Amino acid sequence: MHFLRFLCFAIMGHLCVMSPSLGQAANSPIHIIMIGAHPDDCDIDGGGTAALFASMGCSVKFLSLTNGDAGHQTMKGPALAKRRLEEAQEAARRLGVTYEVLDHHDGQLVPSLEIRLEVIRAIRNWHADVVISHRPNDYHPDHRYTGILVQDAAYMVAVPDIAPETPALQKNPLFLYFEDKFQRPNPFRPDICVDISSSFAKKISALDAHESQMYEWLPWIGHYLDQVPSGKSAKLQWLAETRGGKITPEARQSLDKWYGPASSQAEHAESFEICEYGLQPTEADIRHLFPMLVRH
Numbered sequence: 001m002h003f004l005r006f007l008c009f010a011i012m013g014h015l016c017v018m019s020p021s022l023g024q025a026a027n028s029p030i031h032i033i034m035i036g037a038h039p040d041d042c043d044i045d046g047g048g049t050a051a052l053f054a055s056m057g058c059s060v061k062f063l064s065l066t067n068g069d070a071g072h073q074t075m076k077g078p079a080l081a082k083r084r085l086e087e088a089q090e091a092a093r094r095l096g097v098t099y100e101v102l103d104h105h106d107g108q109l110v111p112s113l114e115i116r117l118e119v120i121r122a123i124r125n126w127h128a129d130v131v132i133s134h135r136p137n138d139y140h141p142d143h144r145y146t147g148i149l150v151q152d153a154a155y156m157v158a159v160p161d162i163a164p165e166t167p168a169l170q171k172n173p174l175f176l177y178f179e180d181k182f183q184r185p186n187p188f189r190p191d192i193c194v195d196i197s198s199s200f201a202k203k204i205s206a207l208d209a210h211e212s213q214m215y216e217w218l219p220w221i222g223h224y225l226d227q228v229p230s231g232k233s234a235k236l237q238w239l240a241e242t243r244g245g246k247i248t249p250e251a252r253q254s255l256d257k258w259y260g261p262a263s264s265q266a267e268h269a270e271s272f273e274i275c276e277y278g279l280q281p282t283e284a285d286i287r288h289l290f291p292m293l294v295r296h
């Protein structure tokens with residue numbers, strides 16, 4: 001493990017082009033925090049990228065702003081929140097990341113000052129270089145308000161007088177959005193696209209840990225409960241087939257930009273859009289922060 005970490009830092013140091021806007025040592029580990037509304041969002045939208053980061057020695061945290069206690073057709077309340085916390089912890093173990101679940105009720109999240117301060121403290125405590133969350137236009141109000149809360153934390157994480165008991169970050173992190181399919185007011189733009197073909201199996205394994213969601217709640221609310229297979233291997237295969245997603249033509253262009261000709265071999269990818277409110281990165285900044293983006 002130590003050798004892998006050394007190898008990662010060596011690779012990252014080799015790849016890094018020092019950037020005045022980042023002002024970090026070339027071989028410093030990258031800290032990533034993904035912030036979702038529910039205890040499966042980060043896994044669904046960024047699990048493959050998180051596994052890649054983790055395998056390269058980077059520090060990855062998933063933070064869920066709600067406890068998921070409304071996401072089931074028969075269970076509810078504290079019993080459901082407890083089950084979902086255990087599922088999240090198992091998913092984290094499979095991905096090699098840290099998972100924290102805040103105790104706000106599912107389906108009732110509001111962009112309050114109190115929760116904004118919680119988000120600011122979480123980003124600071126993780127010493128985040130990269131923050132990834134939902135866009136503020138989404139079908140689910142918890143996703144929308146998570147996007148608002150994280151946007152509201154961008155910039156404020158560097159302001160010392162806000163939440164002064166937690167030291168402010170010296171530099172504003174790079175804020176990114178998870179991919180979605182919503183078209184209004186503007187469609188998602190895949191500024192960064194990560195080839196997750198090599199970590200896809202880990203992502204599916206992490207999703208499999210969220211049994212209450214993947215095999216019970218989401219199929220029930222989506223009216224496809226009858227399609228859920230029985231048996232461990234059949235379930236994993238079904239998840240891989242239904243959760244793989246398509247690489248859009250725009251994402252394929254982004255893959256070409258970041259990986260070169262080898263990108264044509266990518267079977268699975270996760271894309272991210274740059275938020276206008278944090279660090280506005282150069283291409284060198286992005287290659288430093290995403291050391292898996294290597295031209296072949």
Ligand SMILES: [Zn+2]
Nearest residue numbers: 037038041143
């Ligand atoms: Zn969600």
